[in-house]
Amino acid sequence: MQPNDVTQMDRALLEHLPVGLLLLDEDGQVIWVNRLMTELLATAAPELLGKSAEQLPQAVQQALATEPSIYQLPANQRWVTREVLRGERGQRLLVMADVSAQEQLAEENARLRQQVEDLKLTDDLTGLPNKRAVSQALDLHISRSRRYHNPLSVALVFLDMQTMSSVQPLSTDPVVLAVSRFLRDRLRWVDQIARWEDNVFLVVLPETSESDARALLDKIASEQDGMVLPEAHGNVRPQLSFGLACWKKGDDMRTLLRSVLNDLRAHSGV
Numbered sequence: 001m002q003p004n005d006v007t008q009m010d011r012a013l014l015e016h017l018p019v020g021l022l023l024l025d026e027d028g029q030v031i032w033v034n035r036l037m038t039e040l041l042a043t044a045a046p047e048l049l050g051k052s053a054e055q056l057p058q059a060v061q062q063a064l065a066t067e068p069s070i071y072q073l074p075a076n077q078r079w080v081t082r083e084v085l086r087g088e089r090g091q092r093l094l095v096m097a098d099v100s101a102q103e104q105l106a107e108e109n110a111r112l113r114q115q116v117e118d119l120k121l122t123d124d125l126t127g128l129p130n131k132r133a134v135s136q137a138l139d140l141h142i143s144r145s146r147r148y149h150n151p152l153s154v155a156l157v158f159l160d161m162q163t164m165s166s167v168q169p170l171s172t173d174p175v176v177l178a179v180s181r182f183l184r185d186r187l188r189w190v191d192q193i194a195r196w197e198d199n200v201f202l203v204v205l206p207e208t209s210e211s212d213a214r215a216l217l218d219k220i221a222s223e224q225d226g227m228v229l230p231e232a233h234g235n236v237r238p239q240l241s242f243g244l245a246c247w248k249k250g251d252d253m254r255t256l257l258r259s260v261l262n263d264l265r266a267h268s269g270v
Contacts (some may be wrong), residue, residue: 027208064094126195210246
């Protein structure tokens with residue numbers, strides 16, 4: 001392509017293309033640029049025409065030197081994609097497309113997805129309340145106990161995955177689901193159970209003294225060998241460990257949960 005080749009093209013068409021175009025001849029000099037490219041580069045055409053690649057703005061040098069990619073232009077913070085097309089005699093056509101709107105939409109979608117995730121109150125696997133939901137509920141129970149001095153017990157139930165190595169490479173999700181159902185079926189309707197972490201459940205026992213709560217956990221522990229598991233995991237016996245604490249004057253959610261975790265560690269070595 002010779003310098004006058006550009007004048008033989010339909011300039012009106014090239015000017016209205018939704019991409020920036022910059023043409024360098026075989027000697028590496030800019031011989032033509034369209035309006036959108038000057039806008040993207042925030043540089044007037046006279047400052048580009050006749051310049052060698054080494055004399056061009058850094059954004060153009062970067063675009064000519066790197067592989068196709070998405071990056072942000074420093075001059076105006078626009079996000080662009082770029083590609084360099086090569087002619088038979090060594091000419092180069094830099095094609096640059098403004099994808100700022102798409103990038104902004106992707107960021108907005110990611111932000112909205114995160115907001116939805118933050119607002120979720122149930123665990124996807126078990127259908128139990130998640131950490132966010134049970135934290136809100138526990139905070140209300142603590143406020144009620146602080147006001148009326150009602151007993152409140154909280155337990156952590158830890159599913160020991162180390163004892164389940166024989167189920168690999170099978171997923172442990174069915175076992176976690178089975179444990180969640182086993183625990184839920186042994187609680188009163190006023191009690192709350194939530195999936196706190198991957199293999200940890202939090203149980204909130206309103207109006208329950210520590211001795212009554214300990215008796216409940218002992219009963220659950222004595223029945224765990226009868227837990228019904230999926231057929232593929234029928235030879236696995238999940239081992240449950242328990243931590244327990246009862247609200248006392250001065251406790252907030254943080255100190256109460258710390259007491260429960262310390263009790264769990266004392267009984268399981270977690």
